[in-house]
Amino acid sequence: MPDPADFTAIIPARAASTRLPGKMLADIGGVPMIVRVARQARASGASRILVATDDAAIRDAVRAHGFDSLMTRADHPTGTDRLAEACDALELDDTQIVVNIQGDEPLIDPALVAHVAQTLDRHSAAAIATAAHPIDTADELFNPNFVKVVCGADGHALYFSRAPIPWARDALAGGERVFAPGLPALRHIGLYAYRVGFLRRFPTLPQGRLERWESLEQLRALEHGYAIQVHVTPQAPAPGVDTAADLEFVRRLVEAQG
Numbered sequence: 001m002p003d004p005a006d007f008t009a010i011i012p013a014r015a016a017s018t019r020l021p022g023k024m025l026a027d028i029g030g031v032p033m034i035v036r037v038a039r040q041a042r043a044s045g046a047s048r049i050l051v052a053t054d055d056a057a058i059r060d061a062v063r064a065h066g067f068d069s070l071m072t073r074a075d076h077p078t079g080t081d082r083l084a085e086a087c088d089a090l091e092l093d094d095t096q097i098v099v100n101i102q103g104d105e106p107l108i109d110p111a112l113v114a115h116v117a118q119t120l121d122r123h124s125a126a127a128i129a130t131a132a133h134p135i136d137t138a139d140e141l142f143n144p145n146f147v148k149v150v151c152g153a154d155g156h157a158l159y160f161s162r163a164p165i166p167w168a169r170d171a172l173a174g175g176e177r178v179f180a181p182g183l184p185a186l187r188h189i190g191l192y193a194y195r196v197g198f199l200r201r202f203p204t205l206p207q208g209r210l211e212r213w214e215s216l217e218q219l220r221a222l223e224h225g226y227a228i229q230v231h232v233t234p235q236a237p238a239p240g241v242d243t244a245a246d247l248e249f250v251r252r253l254v255e256a257q258g
Contacts, residue, residue: 005097005121007193009046011037011114012079013103015055018245021166024058024103026247029254031065031124033241034058036106038067043110044117048101052086084199094197097121102190106250107238118227119231122192126156126229127198128221132186133233136181140187147188147216149230157228160188160216169192186230189237192218198226 006248013024020026024034031039034051039238040216041049051062054074070089076082083100092098099106112131120129132149140146144162152158159165164185171180179185198221208223210216221228241247 002244005114005117006047007097007099007117007121008048008050008090008092008104009041009044009099009101010083011041011049011051011101011103012082012086013051013053013055013058014079014082015058020241020247022205023241023247024053024055025061026241027143028247030250032061033106033247034062034103035065035067037103037108038062038065038100039115040106040108040110041065041099041101044113045110046099046113046117048090050086050090051103052082054082059099076131080176080194080217081203082198083194084203087196087199094195094200096196098194098196098199100192100194104241105191106237106241107253108143108191108205108240109237112189112233112237115233116191116193119229121196121226123155123229125142125227127195128228129193129231130157130218131189131191131231131233131237133189133236135185135187136179138177141179141183141185142177147190149186150184151186151230151232155230155232157218157222157230159222160218162214162216166258167242186238189233191237 015213017023025032051069059069072082072085084238116129141164148165149160166181168183206226208220211219
């Protein structure tokens, strides 16, 4: 675990899910998924953990397991907007750090959460910190569902894309989908730390053209000139839960771990 940074962990948890309805309360080893996420957040060293939800059943389940929960509006277009409402309700100072942990990541590594918070704490020029890990296969590089990020020498994100970036011109000149040895390709991990002042401004920022084309919300910050610092971790994170198959896989992992 890295040296601690003072941060609040907020877990946005919508009731609606098109691919797996009710997944926030799905049972994993006798515990609702959202509670498992909160437990991982607690292990990260967060000074406070809050589940921000629009659903009374999620609120009640979280509170029954000893965690704080806040009812938020149901009409937020993004989880980041929900975080902004939660920051106002908590009366957090603009300089404070909030880590957004997705409610469908029951196996999120607490140390990675702490690293992302620490990264933002140590880079005062950044409004956001996030994470990435190295890609080493063509399948990952060319999969549009795997978001890639390229960074500058200072670790600031230059661009996020569903396309294979950086593009290995010589290795790909023949049209084959191959992975060039040594290519510094990074897959983005959807874990974010924010300064509260940025979270309050984010809902007022117009949606960017690149954001609309790529369908990547983080591009809005880059398009409006906000720096995103990237922490690179050597390993891919544990799987999240988007589908029924994902849920069964995670249940088997938890069962195997005892």
